[in-house]
Amino acid sequence: MSNSLRKSLVRDLERIARDSQIASRTPGLVAGVARESELVWSTAIGVADLDDPQVPLGPDTQFLVASNTKTFTAAMIMQLRDEGRLDLDDRLETHLPGVEHGTVTVRQLLVHGSGMQREPVGDVWDTLEFPDRAGLVDGWNKAERIGRPHLVWHYSNLGFSLLGELVARLDGREWAESLQTRLLDPVGLKRSGLTLTAPHSGQYYVAPFTDVPVREPLLDKGATAAAGALCSTLADMMRWHQFLLDPDEAVLRKDTVAEMLTPQLLVDGSWTGAWGLGFQLVRKDGRTWFGHTGGLPGGITGFFSETTSGVSAGVLNNATNAVAPDATAVALGSLVAERDPALPTPWTPGTTTPDGLTELTGRWFSEGAGFTFVIREGELQARLDRAPDSAPWSRFTQLEPDVYRTVAGREKGERLVVHRHPDGSVRQLNWATYKFTREPLPFG
Secondary structure, three states: OOOOOOOHHHHHHHHHHHHHHHEEEEEEEEEEEEEEEEEEEEEEEEOOOOOOOOOOOOOOEEEEEEOOOOHHHHHHHHHHHHHHOOOOOOEEHOOOOOOOOOOEEHHHHHHOOOEEEOOOOOHHHHHHOOHHHHHHHHHHHHHOOOOOOOOOOOOOOHHHHHHHHHHHHHHOOHHHHHHHHHHHHHOOOOEEEEOOOOOOOEEEEEEOOOOOOOOOOOOHHHHHHHHHHHEEOHHHHHHHHHHHHOOOOOOOOHHHHHHHHHHOEEEOOEEEEEOOOOEEEEEEEEEEEEEEEEEEEEEEEEEEEOOOOEEEEEEEEEEOOOOHHHHHHHHHHHHHHHHHHHHHOOOOOOOOOOOOOOOOOEEEEEEOEEEEEEEEOOOEEEOOOOOOOOOOOEEEEEEEOOOEEEEEEEOOEEEEEEOOOOOEEEEEEEOOOEEEEOOOOOOO
């Protein structure tokens, strides 16, 4: 795997991983980077099980990935949306009749913007006893809505647990069955599930003033499993993230994933961090990384991907006290994205030029700014001339003669209308009502 990256880059990746293992004082750490559906680098530092050194530590060793489960729950909610079985702005009372706080919407839960309290009632992280499905709904009814909806970001395991109950109700089966059928099997995640299977890591805690790890308990998350009960491996989680970068539309639509990665709410008012529909979004050096972290007693993990580079990176620790898995994963991914970028896709010739498009190509002006219209793969596309190279091209589909819909890029959803002279030649375009002419003109 590491042979596909330069030796100096591999050494620097290893340094990041070792620094993280040292800072976290975790008995075992696994980290890796994937691209083009391949794990191009991975490392394993330390041991998986302090009582049994023979347990292998590597890409196929299972860890508790905890709240990374939320990305799967969110994906299932979006599948249900695409099937027409719910709307993101539906109130909970639409699908869970009789619940308190019924005005909370599906979207608010996905973005942690509902204002609901963080955890289920009953001091679950003190007792380590988690509710069953009936207890979850009963606890939801007793829980506090501590903030106004969509005002501030406030993380809520309780809210995501309710999303799991919503999936179960709509699918008419246990949430875990839906997870297996809807995502784990289709994506090919054979080492992921709700119970640890060998080889798997132990779970440890290292107290601040000693260096002797002690065992942490394994928890039964009950009906809160949808918020954080998944066990998985580096290889499986990298496969999941690579799938998200190029999804099989029979499982999850590409435009749906793009919607999930659109910022919905800032995290703590920070312009460097936001939340999409079930995904944490992190800005670093001009790139936006999407993913999630996870934390349970003895398991701290983080997995992040970036769309333009196609890079995914992850880190898994077997200690409660491990630090900053998001920062470590993003640092690993950023290093590969910057120093070993993927080769550009070769240009390939088109095969068709639909009637009526050629006369729309070339340079047009609006508000004094130049725009270039081209035909690519039989489709009309356009982009602002001064836009950065990374900016997406707007793409159009024809609705009727001389009327087009923008289906991607700038002004997505808006109409492009062609206006003609009496002799049939093109006089001007109106895109989102703005006038486009062959020469730069003032508004008047």
